[in-house]
Amino acid sequence: MASSPPPTQGLVLGYTTAHPFSTIPLKDRASVQALLATVLDPLEPFFSPLKARVRCPGATAVRFDQTASEVEGLCRPLWGLACLLAGGGGPYRGTQWWIDGIRAGTDPESAEFWGYARDNDQRMVEMCPLGFALAVAPEIWEGLSARERGNVERWLGESVNEKNMPDTNWLWFRVFANLGLKKNGATFSQERLDADIEHLETFYRGDGWSNDGPQGIHQMDYYSSSFAIHFLQLLYSKLAGEEDPKYAAEFKKRAQMVALDLAHYYDEEGRAIPFGRSVGYRFAMVSFWGALAYADVELPAPLTWGMVKGIVMRHLRWWQTQHDMWSSSGTLTIGYSYPNMYMAENYNSPGSPYWACLAFICLAVPETHPFWTSEEENHWNVIPKVKALKHPGHIMSNLGGHCMLLSSGQACSYPMKGTHAKYGAFAYSSAYGYSVPPGLFTLEQYALASQLGLSDDGGDYWKTRRLSESSLTTTPDNIPVLTSHWSPFPDVHIKTYLIPPHETKTPNWHLRVHHIRAEGRDVLTADGSFAISNQRAADGRYLDAYDDDATAEAAEAAAACEGTQPRLIGNYDLATPEAWGPGREGAFAVSKGAVGIRALESKDQGGGRTATLVNADPNSNLVESRTTIPTLQGTVKKGESVWYVTGIYAKPSGEGVKREEYLSGWETLPEVPGWLREEMGQ
Known part of the structure; x- marks a missing residue:
């Protein structure tokens, strides 16, 4: 892994102290790896004794239970860690924290057991980054004993496949729970996986766009692209393409179409247009573009990989200028450019903002890919104003x-x-x-x-x-x-x-x-x-x-x-x-x-x-x-x-x-x- 600032255990940001996130000169893959470390390191003091939960600063309540809130704190940063490991960018010094946490959290006999999912349970959301991590980072599964793997099978598969889920992008989260088990030869439900994919197809509206839900509502925000649907479609096409070539090809085709629309949401300074709910996920708004490279999508003309790289890198650089988005301990806060509970949804726990780690999907992209080897370009030179x-x-x-x-x-x-x-x-x-x-x-x-x-x-x-x-x-x-x-x-x-x-x-x-x-x-x-x-x-x-x-x-x-x-x-x-x-x-x-x-x-x-x-x-x-x-x-x-x-x-x-x-x-x-x-x- 690239060199980064010293570990930020016990980080305290004072009156004039800059967060290490803002000090990384972003220019290449190694610098983005170092940037991720500055996001993960401040979490260390907030892990529970057995590492199964992360209680981020801020005692705010959400519509679900406190344990699920702390499971969010553990699982959401997995998006970043898994992408780092999948791209060969490790080792990260804290990888074992998450392996230990998964071990304890899925063990019914552990004092820090997460509890099995009930209908419409927030735990279902956190199964998505966990399933993805199991699929792309072999060291996580290999770090568990046979008994512990069985616990993961039961928690991740059996406890969710027969439960009701909201008729929204959530269905993708169960897809990835099953996919993570499948990739490791564990027990999973192919029937449920196929049924969820078929139902998610009913959200498709045309020209690459999917709605975040069924007929009768009109909601096409970042969940339709970077936060969930397009992002996860591209990850699915990469991980399940051989077994499901039909949908893998279709999802890539849709991404090609919608890319020419989504390019309009990002300006020359790297800012995205805030629109809709959950914009507190911050730099996750740019994750679609890294997922294009991860899924080996052929870019539609006139876009180039230099333009895609420019969108991602400028976006991360802009967030480096937003110095007030951190807690005094260096963790992400609920808010946007600064802590703000007025704009928060009732499902935003203190660990919720770490869905932002989706942006680090670019780290799973090989260093030889043109996403990394190209010079940054401005896409506004070629698309309509x-x-x-x-x-x-x-x-x-x-x-x-x-x-x-x-x-x-x-x-x-x-x-x-x-x-x-x-x-x-x-x-x-x-x-x-x-x-x-x-x-x-x-x-x-x-x-x-x-x-x-x-x-x-x-x-x-x-x-x-x-x-x-x-x-x-x-x-x-x-x-x-x-x-x-x-x-x-x-x-x-x-x-x-x-x-x-x-x-x-x-x-x-x-x-x-x-x-x-x-x-x-x-x-x-x-x-x-x-x-x-x-x-x-x-x-x-x-x-x-x-x-x-x-x-x-x-x-x-x-x-x-x-x-x-x-x-x-x-x-x-x-x-x-x-x-x-x-x-x-x-x-x-x-x-x-x-x-x-x-x-x-x-x-x-x-x-x-x-x-x-x-x-x-x-x-x-x-x-x-x-x-x-x-x-x-x-x-x-x-x-x-x-x-x-x-x-x-x-x-x-x-x-x-x-x-x-x-x-x-x-x-x-x-x-x-x-x-x-x-x-x-x-």
């Missing part, structure tokens, strides 16, 4: 300095915290992340980034788009448009149009247009832009009024070229006149780049909206813990039918972008297409 994706219902764009997706129609099929923000927002950005509500009282808590909220009680409680009927069309000038129909109240109906940026004229703007019919009640409206950091660069204090002095001398000053318009007042004195401005003039905030919003409709059409800044509650955004959201507010009276034409501006900071240029496109407004003006009756 704007592309409509039929099956997820997205319009993707890489214009104006960030990757963005416009979205309609997706919704989680079961109750989930912040589900409207994770699936129902209009736009998701690689630069700005989405925001979730830390509370449910007033706009500050709802944090309506890239959402339209409506209130019928004067602004205390707000409803947004969650369920909608959507369609994806193309205009006569070949511009994709997303349309959705939704009803926040039974007697309030909205038709929303989402139009991507214009590549040459207004690359920093996208349009969202709402036709609102308030048939049965008065409603207040709040239309939010992206959320942006609400901190001054020099001292971290909240943004002041925008200073537009862009002279060379002033640009060196702390307050130059940052701030808000109108002035950001705060949460409790919004009646202050200077906190508001005309909707046509809009509102913007400038810190790490600029975001803004303007009302482009006439006063007669939209009733005269006003512009302000919503000082979002802290920790509502995934990427920035303190944010503000430029917002347009209005009123629609009972019986009225109005048109809102909203322009959303975004120009992130980045290499080569000067601070005085953040608002360079603010005065160049996007045009409302002629076909839409006709529909609006103009």
